[in-house]
Amino acid sequence: MTRRFANRREAGQALAVRLVTCDLPPPVVVLALPRGGVPIGALVARALGAPLDLLLVRKIGAPWQPELAVAALVDGDPPDLVDDEQIQAALGIDPAYVRRQAAQELREIERRRGVYLRGRAPVPVEGATVVVVDDGIATGTTVRAALKALRRRHPARLVLATPVAPRDTLQQLRAEVDEIVCLATPSPFDAIGQHYDDFHQVGDDEVLAALDACGPTQGAGDKPA
Numbered sequence: 001m002t003r004r005f006a007n008r009r010e011a012g013q014a015l016a017v018r019l020v021t022c023d024l025p026p027p028v029v030v031l032a033l034p035r036g037g038v039p040i041g042a043l044v045a046r047a048l049g050a051p052l053d054l055l056l057v058r059k060i061g062a063p064w065q066p067e068l069a070v071a072a073l074v075d076g077d078p079p080d081l082v083d084d085e086q087i088q089a090a091l092g093i094d095p096a097y098v099r100r101q102a103a104q105e106l107r108e109i110e111r112r113r114g115v116y117l118r119g120r121a122p123v124p125v126e127g128a129t130v131v132v133v134d135d136g137i138a139t140g141t142t143v144r145a146a147l148k149a150l151r152r153r154h155p156a157r158l159v160l161a162t163p164v165a166p167r168d169t170l171q172q173l174r175a176e177v178d179e180i181v182c183l184a185t186p187s188p189f190d191a192i193g194q195h196y197d198d199f200h201q202v203g204d205d206e207v208l209a210a211l212d213a214c215g216p217t218q219g220a221g222d223k224p225a
Contacts, residue, residue, distance in 0.1 A: 003164070003184035007198040008036065008135055011163035011183070012043035018181055019131065019161060020047055029128045029155075031055040033146065034112060035202035037134035042210035044133055044161065052214040053123040055132060055150070056112055058105035059142045060098055062091055067191065069138075071098050072145035073105045075113065082145035116207055130155040132177075135199075136192030137165035140173050147176040164195045
């Protein structure tokens, strides 16, 4: 299935419409991957009447092709480094390179936590239906890392939602989630931005505006009694 989106707003509105029909069991928490997933996650959260929080993950790219993920670092205590061992072996990536990049990405995660969340406590996800939102998925390495980390936090149901992704990547991710909602699975699949007319780089100000539009998150997703 092919579909092209004008921008993240159009994609987010369409994704929200689809998710509203899914009859997701409450309480629902929406977690968006910064930065590109946040404007879409905000539209989804507002449509579902759910709190919006962030899932801070940083992709580690190949030295000569930064967009090609070879590992991902997920925020947590401690942070979780998830390697794509198959890609690393195929490309001959030195594990020492991955560890050096992970240290740099950890600093960026800490910066984003301070800038975006501004001291707000994370929304509890234990026992909740958690909807993970991104603006698109390519190889799935970053999202897979996020989902693996989330499972350890014991959500009742884990849903992956994205406007566009390749069919084979979604198939590989099905074991990590209870449900996948994807609007378009084009083939052949190029870079995510090729499926948007406007795929500008989302800045910090846009992330903050999307979070503010959803209101404060602290206490909004409390675990049900």
